[in-house]
Amino acid sequence: MLEAVRATGHVADARYERDAFAIAYWLPGRAGEGHVYLANAFREISQLARRDRTAKLTQFVAMLGDERVGEQRWDDVKGDLVPVCAG
Numbered sequence: 001m002l003e004a005v006r007a008t009g010h011v012a013d014a015r016y017e018r019d020a021f022a023i024a025y026w027l028p029g030r031a032g033e034g035h036v037y038l039a040n041a042f043r044e045i046s047q048l049a050r051r052d053r054t055a056k057l058t059q060f061v062a063m064l065g066d067e068r069v070g071e072q073r074w075d076d077v078k079g080d081l082v083p084v085c086a087g
Helices: 002-007 038-046 050-065 074-080
Strands: 013-017 022-026 034-037
Antiparallel strands (some): 022 034
């Protein structure tokens, strides 16, 4: 996953943070760092068929450099959300 984050070409730097079980990354021209929490990525990807996992990982890390991610407002995205009941 770390190599996939680096391979996007969008990150200035990335490193594995063992204590957080995450990959920290920095985008050029932006202050602060972002994180890919590996437990969340695993939870999402493990539910998929094996043949679909690579495509989902690719889609997941491709969003790291997308200017639209993080810039959207609640009113822009609330219609896209699906309620989920966890038991």
